Amino acid sequence: MTNLEENQQPEFEQELEEVETSLRLLKERYAQVQQDQQQKAQWQQEIKNLKDNKNQTPEIKAELKRIQKELEVLEINLESQLFSWKSLNRPFWQAVRFGGLGVIIGWLLKSSVG
Incomplete structure (x- = not known):
């Protein structure tokens, strides 16, 4: 092995570690986005069910507002996960x-x- 090859070996290993780390973080972010999308679909269905209920009690209205707030937070979280300053x-x-x-x-x- 030449001196040049010896110098490139640590650089290559460092680059490889960075790529592996980026891939792991991307996979984690992707899994979180999928989980959040499933949660979003569940809450949207629950909102639909609550709105379809003809007996709109104060408890149902409060639950509807709570779910809508949770849904807004989840949507913001989804948007922020797809965009990062580091990217x-x-x-x-x-x-x-x-x-x-x-x-x-x-x-x-x-x-x-x-």
Whole structure:
């Protein structure tokens, strides 16, 4: 094994660990989203059943409000699980890097022309 290959081995192992960690987190997030979607469907069915009940007692109305609040929280949770600031980390820095490079090239071209 050459010196270059020896230096690349720890980098590769680190990259592999990062990929494995990302995959594990993605699987966990996916499982949570599936569970939340099932819960959402159950609560929507329960809301429908409560609304279809002709005897709207105060207890039923209170239960309906409670379930609707829980459903709103669940929907916010589902939306936030699909979007994370960490997922924007790499694209953000690539935009900064290449956007900055574009500005520098533009300045160089402008100064050489004018």
